[in-house]
Amino acid sequence: MKLFLLYLGFFLTSFSLSAETEQQRITHYNLKSGLAIQGYDPVSYFSGKAKKGSSKNSYQHHGVTYHFSSPENLTLFKNKPAQYEPQYGGWCAYAFAIGKDKVKINPKSYKIINNKLYLFYHTFPTNTLKRWNKQEDAEQLQKADQVWESFFK
Numbered sequence: 001m002k003l004f005l006l007y008l009g010f011f012l013t014s015f016s017l018s019a020e021t022e023q024q025r026i027t028h029y030n031l032k033s034g035l036a037i038q039g040y041d042p043v044s045y046f047s048g049k050a051k052k053g054s055s056k057n058s059y060q061h062h063g064v065t066y067h068f069s070s071p072e073n074l075t076l077f078k079n080k081p082a083q084y085e086p087q088y089g090g091w092c093a094y095a096f097a098i099g100k101d102k103v104k105i106n107p108k109s110y111k112i113i114n115n116k117l118y119l120f121y122h123t124f125p126t127n128t129l130k131r132w133n134k135q136e137d138a139e140q141l142q143k144a145d146q147v148w149e150s151f152f153k
Contacts, residue, residue, distance in 0.1 A: 030090035043073035093118040094128035096144035
């Protein structure tokens with residue numbers, strides 16, 4: 001009986017932690033109108049051009065809804081969501097690299113680094129991708145990672 005209660009306690013604790021993690025994820029994700037990347041297809045970035053997704057090809061992963069431009073891209077995402085999801089919850093990578101808080105993005109301003117998607121703020125006259133490109137990726141990623149991780153402590 002004690003062993004059963006121990007397993008039950010472990011199961012309930014694990015369930016509660018995973019639900020909390022998903023809630024934190026939703027809280028810190030950049031969602032506009034309830035969609036990740038303002039409805040852009042996260043897989044499309046890896047082919048070299050950001051494309052708007054469609055509600056016909058919609059998928060929810062850990063509480064975040066994504067749209068895809070094709071059923072094929074939807075399938076690719078379902079098979080490897082961690083590969084295609086935007087880093088830093090879809091917020092501006094440069095803002096985190098300089099120690100700022102969450103900054104909105106322009107879904108057409110992006111960079112693939114080490115096979116990961118990073119998004120940037122871009123509105124006239126500010127282009128944070130150009131600023132990012134003036135320095136080494138690795139150094140900026142290290143700083144941005146630290147700021148992003150601070151949201152989950």
